[in-house]
Amino acid sequence: MSEVLDRKVVADDSAKVDSDVAGRAAPEVTKGAICIDDVVKIYDPDGAAVMAVDHCSIDIPAGEICMIVGPSGCGKTTLLNAIAGFHDITSGSIHLDGELLCGPGKPEATPGSDRIVVFQNGALFPWKTNLENIAFGPLMAGKLSKSEIYDKARSMMADAGLSGTENNYPGEVSSGLRRRVEIVRALMNDPKVLLFDEPYRALDSLTKSVMHEALLEIYYRNKVTIFFITHDLEEAIFLGHRLIIMSSRPCKPKKIVDVDIPHPRDYSVLTSSRFREIMLEAKGVVHEEAQKAFDAGEKEG
């Protein structure tokens, strides 16, 4: 049975709408459009088959911050890994800016520097300074001169509030600053897409809020497409242009919510009535899917 998605209408006529709102994210960004079309992923199809993604279709415009929420084990990471090119898909296709990443005629996963998974812990070289970590990728690629790379790295660090930490080692700065270094390091490679898998899960809510504002600041200066998985609805609504609420496993979009709160945002939006309305609307669907996953788990157990 085909499922009609309940897609929210963006802002009403009376609202003053920023040019950078839901569904029309960052119109000046021309690269990084992802088309996930009818994707199925079955692990071990010949053995104890586990279907993780079920005929999932999502169009993500270039420059959108697309937030993915859904029950534990529903298949979110599987989808992220498929976009990153870490594993193949069983059927369907994924395109980036019209180029086939995987699908008919291209069965193998294709990782590429145009899509970067931002690892939040342990991916920095502890024996290199922050500046050296950030410059490392482009130095290896060898497309720019050393001085151009270091100039760019210093400038991006300054934009991200990392001035003064260039010569520190990752272990010498706070975890919040380390996470910024990770993001800047990813952006140094000029990716089209950044992929985040619950990056702030372990943080307390105050540190999280600082990280959210820092991420948005970095995003406003370096607009790329962001595919961001989280279990935290507040995080999803605060950051995202759109919220894709996934069904319980196997995952596919259950509901798509346009977060029609204009960017740039700061934490004051959390107290707005629109924020609360969106939260309420999303919560119901998330809860329903979580309950289904819980019930299914109980049956399986």
Ligand SMILES: Nc1ncnc2c1ncn2[C@@H]1O[C@H](COP(=O)(O)OP(=O)(O)OP(=O)(O)O)[C@@H](O)[C@H]1O
């Ligand atoms: N390599 C694998 N081989 C077999 N099954 C797998 C593999 N990776 C994941 N799975 C299964 O696929 C399903 C989806 O897993 P996935 O990690 O994508 O879910 P998730 O939504 O990211 O979960 P969580 O919210 O807990 O991170 C789960 O049932 C999981 O056990």
Ligand SMILES: [Mg+2]
């Ligand atoms: Mg996961």
